[in-house]
Amino acid sequence: MAKNTDTSWMQSLPPNVAVQFLDRVRKTPQREAFRYPVGESWESVTWKAAGDEVAKMAAGLLALGVQPEQRVGIASGTRYEWILADLGIMCAGAATTTVYPSTNEDDTAYILADSECQVVFAEDDEQLAKLKTRKGELPHLKKVVTFDGTPDGDWIIGVKELEALGEAHLAANPGVIEETAQAIKGDQLATLIYTSGTTGRPKGVRLRHSSWVYEGEAIRAQNILDETDLEFRWLPMAHSFGKVLMSTQMACGFAAAIDGRVDKIVENLGIVKPTFMGAAPRIFEKAHGRIVTMQAAEGGAKEKIFNKAFQVGLAVDKLKREGKPVPTLLAVQHKVFDKLVFHKIRDRFGGRVRFFISGAAALNRDIAEWFHAAGIVILEGYGLTETSAGSFVNLPSDYRFGTVGPVFVGSEVKLGEGDEIMIKGPGVMDGYHNLPEETAKTLTDDGWLRTGDKGSLDADGYLSITGRIKELFKTSGGKYIAPPAIESKFKALCPYASQFIVFGNERNFVVALVTLDPDAIAGWAQENDVSGDYAAIVASDRCQAMVQGYVDQLNAVLNRWETIKKWELLDHDLTVESGELTPSMKVKRNVVEDNYKDKIDAFYA
Incomplete structure (x- = not known):
């Protein structure tokens, strides 16, 4: 069993996500919190401005009668308004139910009915159409709030109307947001994320406020991110990977540029120039393939220089990892190729990236080493929706290719029967919503989560994923x-x-x-x-x-x-x-x- 025991930072954690957010607003009110695209430019928002908008959202939900732990859905792609809605829901003491915009009508209706959502934020008319068609199956759904869709003046209102309700509620109850936030217990439901799954109906994973707070603070305790960093966030916020980046942002205080359009990732990286980004392996596979094929198309001397650069870069990397000296000639070649080839690749990603974080699936080691040869560090991590996303991550100062790093401080890992990875800690879910039998299959009586993944641990506790047990x-x-x-x-x-x-x-x-x-x-x-x-x-x-x-x-x-x-x-x-x-x-x-x-x-x- 591997266990990281330095938990002193866990003694003074915020009690819940709402207080964590309000504390961040108080600590750095004038620092940039978010930026988002408006036409061809980007709008910047401070923590104070974001706090004011979240307060109106939260108060609007309270004015609609939303009660503690009642579910409020968000059916939308990743955008700034998603963040505001999510934080507003949690500052109102309610719990966010996430719905991917790509979720079909049938599953959308199932998720909203199973979670008994009282209110739903719907991005546009496409999302509204799913709700209108299935309205008869959603008896708990009192109100729909749309970002860009068409209100009907009754069941469906615009986000500005919700904010107006919030402003009126705040005027009548000036301290209501702070009072509501302070009353939220750490073990209250914060988020209900329905896993997409491969068969059958999606399962709702119940995640507590204390789990999200722990996740963000565990990253902060590793001292790899701070207020000076800038994240580019395109990941689906309906996914736990996106959500854990949000809790990390509140803990560390960095700014995040938000745009969920996948086809704009590379273009946006060049404009935003982030210092880090989280992504699924497919993004790195596509970038690797695109760069390699473009260079092959050039042909001739340029292709030869490109191939030689990576031959040298990979050789230098291997020597450094083995603790061996780099011969002078090889070092000189590497310096030349860095100017001719590698810096151009880094510039494609904005030129300021300190590291990428890869999660949601296994990253091929050869691709990780290829990027590293170009001076781009990809830190692989591992977790599940059932563990509030993060459970393991490599660190910029100590990473090992082919592993997902050591377990988070405050959590434990062991290998069970058939080398199944088992995790225990503050990030582990309460269980599956309305599915006690499924919960019992996944959680042991003493709190260990069966991941369904097969793995191995080295002498220092670095975990390698060797396969999905059900996929073997x-x-x-x-x-x-x-x-x-x-x-x-x-x-x-x-x-x-x-x-x-x-x-x-x-x-x-x-x-x-x-x-x-x-x-x-x-x-x-x-x-x-x-x-x-x-x-x-x-x-x-x-x-x-x-x-x-x-x-x-x-x-x-x-x-x-x-x-x-x-x-x-x-x-x-x-x-x-x-x-x-x-x-x-x-x-x-x-x-x-x-x-x-x-x-x-x-x-x-």
Whole structure:
């Protein structure tokens, strides 16, 4: 068992998220808290200004009659108003229920009904349409507040109308926000996050105020972020990764630039110039693939310089990690290549990034090392919605590739049966909403959470994730296969890859379904005289041969029983909208397997 025992900082934690936020407003009222896009420019907001807006939101909810721990939903993409609504809900003593904007109408209705939401913040008319259609199934839903949608003057009101209600309530009850905040107990429900899951209905994870406070303060105690930092936040705030960044921001006091438009990430990084950002591995895979393919398209001397730069960069990194001296000639070459190649890559991300944090899925080690060779540190972390997101993270001063770092101070980790990772600590959920049997399966009587992930711990307590227990399968020859390990290796090799999904449970060999990144493969098609849309490109002999080449490279580094004997390119990429990816861009393996059962069976015919 690994346990970090220095918990002195835990003796004076804020009692709840509302007090944590109000304390931050009092500590640094004039420092920048948020910025968000308005047209082509960015609007900046101080902590004091954000505090005033949150107070109006919270008071508006109190005026609508929202009671402690009653649920208030947010069905919206990541934007500044999401942050205000969430903080307003918690300062009113209520609990936020998160709904991804991509959640279908059926699941949206289920989540809001199961959580008994009293009020819902809906982003626009698209989200409002889901609520209107299912209004009869939502007897608890008294009022809908829309950011950009069309109010009806009755059931649906605009956010400005809510704020007007709040202003009137504050005028009549000047101290109501502070009084409400102080009355919130640490074990009160703060957030209900419904896991997207791969099968069946989503499960509501019940997370306390004290869990979010602990998460943010645990990061602050590591002294890796402070008020001078600037975060770029695009992650879905409906996901626990986005939420834990919010609690970390309040604890540390840095500013955050908010824009959830995924297609704007790279452009925004160049404008915002953040010092750090959290992201899912798919973002780093896409960036790596884009840079590599662009350089390959240049060809000639530039491509040779680029490839030599990374050869030198990776060699220098390896020597440093092993504690060996870097030969003078190699050091001089590295300095030259840093000016010619690496600084240009860093500039793509704004030029000021101290580190990225990768979570939500496993990051391929080769990609992490590639970025590190360019002078970009990616700190891999690990956690689940059931642990309020963060439980492990590497530190800028001490990180180890292939691991997710040590357990947070104040938490514990051990390996259970079959090397299942088990976690205990203040971040662990209370349980699943209205699902006592599911809760009992996941939480032991003495408070350990069964994660369902398989792992190993080194002598210093650094955790490595070796697979998802439910995703491990055994071939008919009796060999165990860990699909994620094979899949991430392919995506590190092939810069055009989007998804590579491995199958072979109780079969005599392993197969894969493959999709390519639409943007990357469109560029490849132009350079290789292949015409047509995505489906036509991937069906072409030239594209098939290209992918086969990368599969051959993959097979060369796999054990014999892991090698991919057959594969097929799908005529479309997987998407969140199709239900085949979660909003954090993880593959819903069971959904994909069901959708393409005929193709998979055909491999073995």
